[in-house]
Amino acid sequence: EPGEQAGPTGHQPERQLTDVIPAPVEAEPDPRADYRLTPFTVIRTQPGSAEARQVGTYLAETLRPATGYHLPVVSWHRPVPREISLLLGKADPRIGDEGYQLDVARHRVTIRANTAAGLFAGTQTLRQLLPAEIEADRTQRRSWTVPGGRIVDYPRFPYRGAMLDLARHFHTPDEVKAYIDELAQYKVNHLHLHLTDDQGWRIQIDSWPRLTTVGGGPGTGVDGVGGGYLTKAEYADLVSYAQSRFITIVPEIDMPGHTNSALSTYAELNCDGVAPPPRTDIEVGYSSLCIDKELTYTFVEDVIREVAAMTPGPYLHIGGDEAHATTDEDYQKFMDRVLPMVYKYGKRPFGWNEIAKVSPPTSAVPQYWGTTNTNAELAEAAARGHKILMSPANKAYLDMKYDESTPLGLSWAGYTEIDDAYDWNPGNHVDGVGEDSVLGVEAPLWSETLRDLDDIEYMAFPRLPAIAELGWSPWSTHDWASFRERLAEQGPRWELRGVDFYRSPLVDWK
Ligand code: TNX
Structure with missing residues (x-):
């Protein structure tokens, strides 16, 4: 029979049963x-x-x-x-x-x-x-x-995630789908989309139509070259494409900071009624929704209602990071109004770890993006019963440069080689946040410096599989020597699939 001529020496498998990322239990x-x-x-x-x-x-x-x-x-x-x-x-x-x-x-x-x-x-x-x-x-x-x-x-944590920033540079539905196809191979089961930021608004909202046509239009994004947005139909198509690979989309509307695109599009959202100019630089921490204006909450509720309605997944991320232009008191006031809206529309709130300081309901999930192993607010949140999502910037941020010669990316959290990305334990990384308090891990990819799919892939690979393994495989299998060998064998696969990747000198690529 054709294909049945296996001889005694003929067909040794090239692969071993353990040559898999994430490592099997x-x-x-x-x-x-x-x-x-x-x-x-x-x-x-x-x-x-x-x-x-x-x-x-x-x-x-x-x-x-x-x-x-x-x-x-x-x-x-x-x-x-x-x-x-x-x-x-x-x-x-x-x-x-x-x-x-x-x-x-x-x-x-x-x-x-x-x-x-x-x-x-x-x-x-x-x-x-x-x-x-x-x-x-x-x-x-x-x-x-x-x-x-x-x-x-079977997985160590229920949530294994990746995040793409569509705001700083828009990425097309086809690019997002290509990324989804890669994520699925490493058993990643959530894709968080950062849909709004100072430089652009990337999701259609019917009740505030200029958010996309102006706030996401031509000339938006970093350096004015990242325009574009998802229509509701395109978003729905992405949700179902992701679902077909068993990936849940987690939409993020970042607020009250990181909102210059909305504020520059709708003058009436500003406290003084004057629209600031659009911004295409990469400063952070300068914008804030107007906390004492009732229209702010009409706007936020409209957005949350529409985003919740188009999202079948259980989570809605409300950002909350780097609100340096909002006082602590105003931040508390804002979150006290906005968190209940997320529940009202049937979703469980996610926020960057700053939301832990407002004592939200314990089902809210703070996403840790700090670079230290101690964070009192986070430990207190864990003690109150919150589940935490781990994305420490110096380990899990895929937009950090690998070393000083990496042409893309940022370096504010340090350089992150593949061994740095692999070598941490989400179950004891932050004091007071133990295994049972961890919902999972997520690898965010901010795109201030990233324009096309090649850029995305070059920063994600090979680090994304490292984070995916930390989320899936039991700590008992954690072993750098084994991981680096298994990683080497992914190289030819990426080449055949046309996936760009960083050939780290720490790996003997096949
Ligand atoms: C910090 S991480 C930010 C983002 C930037 C990122 C760049 C976080 C919650 N906020 O606005 O894009 O650093 O690495």
């Missing part, structure tokens, strides 16, 4: 159980589950170009020879909502999970267990072996 190799994908492989998904079928279809679409195989997707009850099956239920009890069990045997691969999200995670592991050429966009003449054995895998 448990992997038991069985060298006698290697599996080979053949022209006759069938992908069989859980009968009756449309979601499982979608996961199978996406897997088939990923594997077809390089293999040239048909890989039909079926939902039959009976097993098929040489199948890859994606089945719900009957797995290791530890896997929970997002985990999976992957069994690679000589004649079949079985992924079992309790949810479609778990099946999807399993398929992303399977993808990495195939040779790097699987990422090629045309047929490769070679064999496709998966190392035999069993993986049982």
